[in-house]
Amino acid sequence: MNVIGTVGLPGSGKGEAANVAEAAGVPVVVMGDVIREECRARGLDPAEHHGRMAGLLREEEGDDAIAARTIPRIREAADDAEAETVLVDGLRSTVELEAFREAFGDEFTLVAIHAPFELRAERLGERGRDDSDSDLEALRERDEREIDLGLGETLERADVEIDNTGTLEAFRERVREVLGVAAESDLHTTGPADAQGGESP
Template sequence: MTVIATVGLPGSGKGEAANVAAELDVPVVTMGDVIRAECRDRDLDPATHHGQVAQALREENGPAAIAERSLPLIEDALEDSDVVLVDGVRSGVEVDEFEAAFDGEFALVSIEAPFDVRADRIDERGRDKGSDEGGESLEERDERELGFGMGEAIDRADVSIDNTDSLDTFRARIRTLLTEGVAAYRSQYSQ
């Protein structure tokens, strides 16, 4: 059993990593889905209130709240698969939660790209509404994510992937990581 989690700022490539996992029939647990479900439970639009609800969950239930709510989903996925990808770790506290739950079978992957590259990607997807359109700008999203402790999580990553090469190169690296493991990834793409 292996639990591989991704951490990275918006637009870094976490969603694309999840797409590769899905193509390989590796179950994906998206931590943001926990927040979107909570938005719906609170009769709020996830597109507009995602950040506020994420912050509220952490304030109401502690900084590990979203990781704790994700654990049963991960454990269920592990019943049918040897590898599970967890999309979207946001803090060192969440890393602690997963390390405790999965002992030596947990690996954290930091997916990284510069601000301008991420901004272009988000603009192409049409997902950064900006604060003047009722949403958060990328700068605001980055600030919120880093406020949750994402910088600490990125620093603790077992593997870092610079996602500035071609999409095919990035996808190949994710495939190696998911099918061959962290050690094989390191030997092939020595950091």
């Protein structure tokens, strides 16, 4: 089994990478789902308590709590789909990285997705908000919070880098290359295990 974890600052393209995986039949496990489920189990609204619950789980069960709860889900997702590759979205700290490295050894690959601040701000703005100063300030604060939690150090320890400064199609192609899958339109001719069709952007 290959487990591909993605890490990136807000708006870097993790959600898009997960969409590419799903479209190619690669199961996606979202670490945030663990937190949302725990909120519901405790009768709390995830929309309101997501951030606090993440902190609480780490306090109660250790810094690797969310990773530890995600690991069996990764194995289940692989079994259910009889898949060779699973994508995990949502790594945030080196403690989580260590937990995955311990569980999956060489079968775990950490992929860092990079895009500069201005580009991320612009892309997140296109997702529904305008790019007013308050939005830029909010993104700056989100970046800082993530980096404080350990995201910066985790990014530095990635095995593979994806630069997401070009077109969406170039990014999707690069993600497919890293996942070792062909584009959906190629599936009929080359099959999903054939990564040769992918070209670097």
